[in-house]
Amino acid sequence: MAAEKSKVLIVGGTGYLGKRLVKASLAAGHQTYVLHRPEIGVDIDKVQLLLSFKHQGAHLLTGSFDDHHSLVNAVKLVDVVICAISGVHIRTHQILLQLKLVHAIKEAGNVKRFLPSEFGTDPAKMDKAMEPGRITFDDKMKVRKALEEARIPYTYVSGNCFAGYFLGGLCQPGQILPSKDHVELLGDGNPPAIYVDEDDIAMYTIKAIDDPRTLNKTVYISPPKNILSQRQVVEIWEKLIGKELHKSSISKEEFLAAMKEQDYAEQVGLTHYYHVCYEGCLTNFEIGDGGVEASKLYPEINYTTVEQYMRRYL
Numbered sequence: 001m002a003a004e005k006s007k008v009l010i011v012g013g014t015g016y017l018g019k020r021l022v023k024a025s026l027a028a029g030h031q032t033y034v035l036h037r038p039e040i041g042v043d044i045d046k047v048q049l050l051l052s053f054k055h056q057g058a059h060l061l062t063g064s065f066d067d068h069h070s071l072v073n074a075v076k077l078v079d080v081v082i083c084a085i086s087g088v089h090i091r092t093h094q095i096l097l098q099l100k101l102v103h104a105i106k107e108a109g110n111v112k113r114f115l116p117s118e119f120g121t122d123p124a125k126m127d128k129a130m131e132p133g134r135i136t137f138d139d140k141m142k143v144r145k146a147l148e149e150a151r152i153p154y155t156y157v158s159g160n161c162f163a164g165y166f167l168g169g170l171c172q173p174g175q176i177l178p179s180k181d182h183v184e185l186l187g188d189g190n191p192p193a194i195y196v197d198e199d200d201i202a203m204y205t206i207k208a209i210d211d212p213r214t215l216n217k218t219v220y221i222s223p224p225k226n227i228l229s230q231r232q233v234v235e236i237w238e239k240l241i242g243k244e245l246h247k248s249s250i251s252k253e254e255f256l257a258a259m260k261e262q263d264y265a266e267q268v269g270l271t272h273y274y275h276v277c278y279e280g281c282l283t284n285f286e287i288g289d290g291g292v293e294a295s296k297l298y299p300e301i302n303y304t305t306v307e308q309y310m311r312r313y314l
């Protein structure tokens with residue numbers, strides 16, 4: 001008999017990635033709980049989103065990071081906790097709030113697996129990352145340390161580049177709609193990166209939660225057809241629009257000098273683009289014993305290719 005599917009709590013379910021996790025969890029037939037904070041005010045979009053989750057079968061729970069008991073009560077209802085709390089400085093960065101969630105999970109004692117808010121570059125590979133962007137990786141590592149010390153079973157998900165940010169902007173920071181005229185290459189535009197449709201990140205994540213092969217491991221979502229350089233992404237776009245873009249290039253030195261002129265939140269994001277697009281930090285290592293690759297684990301999933309993703313901008 002097939003094992004029963006885990007009950008899942010999603011924290012941060014109203015977010016950019018979180019809402020996709022809710023959708024994927026429901027689609028996979030998990031009993032899905034969504035924790036939302038009480039301070040909704042008159043945010044009508046958020047209420048409508050929560051109601052749409054409820055309509056699709058999710059259980060809504062009110063809870064706050066300022067109310068330890070509300071967190072304990074929520075995690076007691078489920079087997080798996082997935083957190084997708086914000087971690088992008090140009091939106092908000094609340095990664096360390098998860099230390100309170102770790103506390104609650106430890107106290108509740110029933111959770112079989114916790115997936116903290118990661119979903120991007122593997123922070124364990126970024127110990128030499130530059131200031132100020134390294135804060136993202138440092139904070140994610142603090143959460144890892146706390147949950148591992150609390151002996152909470154975990155899965156870390158490295159979703160590499162969210163397609164909406166990276167493909168939408170042809171890998172140019174600060175842009176999320178592809179131009180039909182011009183692109184600025186970061187350096188020579190040749191280091192490969194990995195682009196993943198956010199809905200696919202959510203789908204692979206939900207696949208992983210009940211899989212013994214991903215227990216206490218990092219799941220890298222690295223679909224082979226989506227490992228491409230900025231130049232290759234631009235070529236795909238050019239083919240789709242039937243036109244060659246005018247190209248300029250910004251050297252590493254110019255990029256870093258321009259970064260210093262920006263405000264703090266922008267600098268954090270630019271640091272990440274620097275490591276991905278100039279240094280190739282997503283592809284310059286082999287997945288070791290502590291990791292598994294999602295498209296190999298779940299070959300039955302037809303992931304979205306870069307070309308398919310980019311068609312939406314035509």
Ligand SMILES: NC(=O)c1ccc[n+]([C@@H]2O[C@H](COP(=O)([O-])OP(=O)(O)OC[C@H]3O[C@@H](n4cnc5c(N)ncnc54)[C@H](OP(=O)(O)O)[C@@H]3O)[C@@H](O)[C@H]2O)c1
Nearest residue numbers: 012013014015016017085086087091117118120160161162
């Ligand atoms: N690899 C990539 O390219 C990439 C890109 C983007 C994000 N990421 C990663 O993905 C993860 C999720 O990011 P996201 O952009 O999806 O997040 P987001 O949309 O900015 O926010 C996610 C959630 O955080 C909640 N939240 C924010 N502040 C809160 C607080 N003080 N108390 C309680 N809840 C709070 C929001 O709840 P409310 O709706 O109530 O505000 C929302 O549900 C992060 O770890 C981030 O670093 C990776």
